[in-house]
Amino acid sequence: MYKINSNFQKLPGSYLFSDIARKVAAFAEANPQADIIRLGIGDVTRPLTPTIIKAMHDAVDEMGTEEGFHGYAPDLGYDFLRDAIAGEYKDRGVDVSADEIFVSDGAKSDSAAIQELFSQDTRIAVTDPVYPVYVDSNVMAGRCGNWDAKKEQWSDIIYLPVTAENDFVPEFPSQIPDVVYLCLPNNPTGTTLTKDQLQDWVDWANRNGVLIIFDAAYEAYISQPDVPHSIYECRGARACAIELRSFSKNAGFTGVRLGFTVLPRDIVQGGISLHDMWARRHGTKFNGAPYITQRAGQAVYSDQGQREIRELVAYYMKNAKIIHDGLAEAGFEVYGGVNAPYIWLKAPGNMSSWDFFDYLLREVNIVGTPGSGFGPSGEHYFRLTAFGSYENTLRAVERIGKMKV
Amino acid sequence: MYKINSNFQKLPGSYLFSDIARKVAAFAEANPQADIIRLGIGDVTRPLTPTIIKAMHDAVDEMGTEEGFHGYAPDLGYDFLRDAIAGEYKDRGVDVSADEIFVSDGAKSDSAAIQELFSQDTRIAVTDPVYPVYVDSNVMAGRCGNWDAKKEQWSDIIYLPVTAENDFVPEFPSQIPDVVYLCLPNNPTGTTLTKDQLQDWVDWANRNGVLIIFDAAYEAYISQPDVPHSIYECRGARACAIELRSFSKNAGFTGVRLGFTVLPRDIVQGGISLHDMWARRHGTKFNGAPYITQRAGQAVYSDQGQREIRELVAYYMKNAKIIHDGLAEAGFEVYGGVNAPYIWLKAPGNMSSWDFFDYLLREVNIVGTPGSGFGPSGEHYFRLTAFGSYENTLRAVERIGKMKV
Known part of the structure; x- marks a missing residue:
């Protein structure tokens, strides 16, 4: 039964x-x-903008020809897209290589799936308020204890309030979590941290062995110069942070579906690389993002x-x-x-x-x-x-x- | 840490x-x-065939206009596609309604994710040999015990050998599993069961409270009349079977990514509906299949x-x-x-x-x-x-x- x-x-x-x-x-x-x-x-x-539309039409045409047809994509993404993404990081002076980029069908899928890498008793922390997927995906995996309807909190989640009272800057929790989700610029509050403030979080994470899941879906909207676009702009982040990115909000791909996760090779514990685990997860449970969509993603990185x-x-x-x-x-x-x-x-x-x-x-x-x-x-x-x-x-x-x- | x-x-x-x-x-x-x-x-x-190519070009054009742009798709799929799929079932005399169809980015994703609906101690059975995703996704979820390198088997999986010796017809296991994965026509053996043989499995499942995950990715290749295209051709299957389907092998969508799962509303236990659970899973961990792709899927069902x-x-x-x-x-x-x-x-x-x-x-x-x-x-x-x-x-x-x- x-x-x-x-x-x-x-x-x-x-x-x-x-x-x-x-x-x-x-x-x-x-x-x-x-x-x-x-x-x-x-x-x-x-x-969608003209350059994206053109790239998609071209890719559709290719798919209709014997020479241009593309079947299963490489599990982790086509090189042409991974290279383009790595190029953007490089232009920003950030050290991320193409083979640390995992192309997916969107940041929602990745942010829901990333918890599969962690043990059942992993204690997570989230800012409060927060994008619901981080919490709900962990609840479904049995990692959050029980719902306290009065407090409107999960018993085993560490909440980091961000409100007007603390200027939307979360404080380090007294109880150290294993994994913390940070979405910056923040959904839903629209606020963010300066590079110095984020550096404090990276230093804290490295000191305490905490892994940061950094959701940068909204980085294209940053207008102030002291706000980092990537957590890897902070020293030491390659050892403690996974970065999630989306094409939904910069290029309007909510109905196209494309995102990626950066998983640096430096995140290793007891000889086990999270990069290798995530690669295994991609290979086993995902069949690659569509060719046409990845060509659309590549077009986002062209000058036009x-x-x-x-x-x-x-x-x-x-x-x-x-x-x-x-x-x-x-x-x-x-x-x-x-x-x-x-x-x-x-x-x-x-x-x-x-x-x-x-x-x-x-x-x-x-x-x-x-x-x-x-x-x-x-x-x-x-x-x-x-x-x-x-x-x-x-x-x-x-x-x-x-x-x- | x-x-x-x-x-x-x-x-x-x-x-x-x-x-x-x-x-x-x-x-x-x-x-x-x-x-x-x-x-x-x-x-x-x-x-891809001309009708599919045309549907995709048309959808790409729509996405480039204000009136035709489509953002997030409905979690479970656009009605135009769900209706087309339900129509095919109806033409086959099979009782599946549009709202029992969950559109996804492919049958691999669904066959890897479906195990999330079950408890940790769920005992699964697979034919042997079998498409590796069923086993590996359950192993990753901690549901299969340990690997016996000598037997090349997992300690907690029930294996149903299909070999020349039994004419590739699995026998009912002496130990009753909770969930059994059947892929018919079979990947990898290319063999299948007749409708009468599959009816025996449905009856056995209903008698024993077993849930069948029926992977029908290859149904378009059936040439013999006594082989069922859908498990719902068998009496009682709506109470015990989830069906997975793919556009990869009939329409060549391996690089396009589209599939669907049929989850009948009749599968209820202790008042809890698996249909509702799968809907919750889709809503929380997936953001819909792309509009362009779903239009391509709809074109598959046109006469041409x-x-x-x-x-x-x-x-x-x-x-x-x-x-x-x-x-x-x-x-x-x-x-x-x-x-x-x-x-x-x-x-x-x-x-x-x-x-x-x-x-x-x-x-x-x-x-x-x-x-x-x-x-x-x-x-x-x-x-x-x-x-x-x-x-x-x-x-x-x-x-x-x-x-x-």
Whole structure:
């Protein structure tokens, strides 16, 4: 008689963004006339740029010919893409070689799978609030203990609050974790750390034998010079940090699916290399990212591709500024939006995050993401994204500005 | 201090096809003049067909426009594809609804991930020989006990030998497993079961509370009328079977990446639905298959798409017949190749599988797959695939026919 993985049953409710999608669908059905503006899920809306489109058409054409057809991709990615990625690191003065880059179908898959490398009793730490996948994937693997519905915390996770009170800079925990997830620039708060602050984390990790999973999905949005784009800009990071990267937010690949993980060969313990383990995992459980997609990824690194994605990022960052400044002007307490496409605001009048979600949807037909969905310290906060169209962003801010809260 | 998942260290050696790739690369480097013919890995070689190519170009164009851009796909797949797949089941008289279909980036990912639904102490059974992913993914999850290097078996796996001695029909094991993986038509043996034989397995599973993971990646190659294309053609299968399907072998998508899993709502135990668990897993750890790829998948189900993939399958099956008949004529003991693109042969003179691999590569520069790589009962067997070009297949059979073995 088959037995289920009972860890799944521990998860309270469903995946955050599935919940939101259901709520919005129900509202839209009940209010067919409502002109809903979606600034909830971090999904881009601008089309793929011409250089990417051309690369994909060319690759599709190749796949239709005997000479140009490509079957199974190399497990870890085509050299043409791994080399292009390594080139970007090199240009940044960062030491990452092509064979330390593992191409995948996206950073969500990688951030959910990376925990498979660790023992069952690995103690993880996450910032709070945090992208839910880090926690949920560990819960499913039975690594987080039990859910405390009152605290809204897992008994075996170490939470690192990031709130206005500590200026969104996490403090080193008194209990040392085995693995810590850091997403910088941060999803959901839109805040980040300076290079010096991140260096402190790297030094702390090396001193304490902690492994850092560094999610840099939003690095393209960094505008301030003292914010690092890669954790490997910090001394010693090659010995203690795995970096996750995405093409979703810089090049608009949310519906194309491409990402990569950097796993330096220096991360070795007791003679066992995490690089080799991750390679084994890729070889056994994944069949490579599609040829066409990897050609699209390569095009991102061309000179013209780079120009185009800079425009794309600028488009969204203009939205971010509109939201940030508009809400601040309307009297909201607002964070983020400078090095990230997310704006993090305090719900007015001490409303709960979900109450504010319902309120915004009902009163002005705007969808955001309740901060509490990202962790207990996200309660009373709310996330808006800059990924809508310019026009919708303007309209949304206008609507919110007129609200009586 | 982070601790690794020590189950990875239990895996003897690397993934089978990575091993083969390394051996062949070394041979090719040492013998640059060698005209190597690859009939090893089950990778297709024919280009994508015109209807697929057109669908992909159209979808790429859409992605380049504001109106046609698609971001994150629905977690479980676009309705247009799920409906098309459900339609095929309906045409076959099989009861599968669109919302029981979970679209993914390929059957390898799904067959590696499906074990996450089960408890740690789940006892699995596999045919022997078997596609390595079923075993390796369970080993990585710590579910298979220890490797017995002498028996070449895992202590906690129940093996179901399929060899010439039992006509490649597995016997019901005396010890009842919780979950059994059946791949039919079979990879690697190329053999299959009749509908009556599979019905016996479904009845046995229902009687004993066993869950069947049914991998139907090769169903398009079935030529005999009494062989089922789907396990749901058998009575009662909706209560005990999950079906995995792929676009790799029917439509040549090995480098495109698309597959799906059918998880009927009837599979419920103690009120817990595996369908809901798999949906949660998709939502949390996967971000949907790409829009362009799903449009390509939809094109497979158009009338013209179906005509084209039938031609593709016929092309490879002609190769299968050439290999099967040519080897039989040359005095080899040969199986498979009638309902599957794989030919399974006995290595001559009681050679081991790997010795025959080396011998074939060295003497006639042909790459096959050692049967022992698929499990202990595969020892002394060898797999050739029909996925080469017609010309190479002819040449390969001619070379093997002339060998002095």
